[in-house]
Amino acid sequence: QLQLVESGGGLVQPGGSLRLSCAASGVTLDYLTIGWFRRAPGKEREGVSCISRSGGSTKYVDSVKGRFTISRDTAKNTVYLRMNNLNPEDTGVYYCAASPTFFCHSFYEGDFDSWGQGTQVTVSS
Numbered sequence: 001q002l003q004l005v006e007s008g009g010g011l012v013q014p015g016g017s018l019r020l021s022c023a024a025s026g027v028t029l030d031y032l033t034i035g036w037f038r039r040a041p042g043k044e045r046e047g048v049s050c051i052s053r054s055g056g057s058t059k060y061v062d063s064v065k066g067r068f069t070i071s072r073d074t075a076k077n078t079v080y081l082r083m084n085n086l087n088p089e090d091t092g093v094y095y096c097a098a099s100p101t102f103f104c105h106s107f108y109e110g111d112f113d114s115w116g117q118g119t120q121v122t123v124s125s
Helices: none
Strands: 003-007 010-012 018-025 033-039 045-051 058-060 068-073 078-083 092-099 119-123
Touching (some): 018 119, 058 068
């Protein structure tokens, strides 16, 4: 059975960086498209980034383009989200989720059928 475990969140000052990890077990990344989502305080959960099953296609929400980078290590069965130049609007709980689709068509949550528990990211001075 697929399990996803996020880690790497924490408190960081504006302009700082973090790297989130999403470790998958039970299914290899070759069969999973992985998305990162976040829920900011008082807001709906939104899609942030996605990487396809092949690893050859990625997708970002406009607000993080140029600052966040999604990648994966198939040997570790782990997907990463490198977040640079963080600002307070990036604060929230970050979740990774898995989809059986081949590509990152959209951030439609219905496509993602397995979710991690989330990791808190707080950007504050």
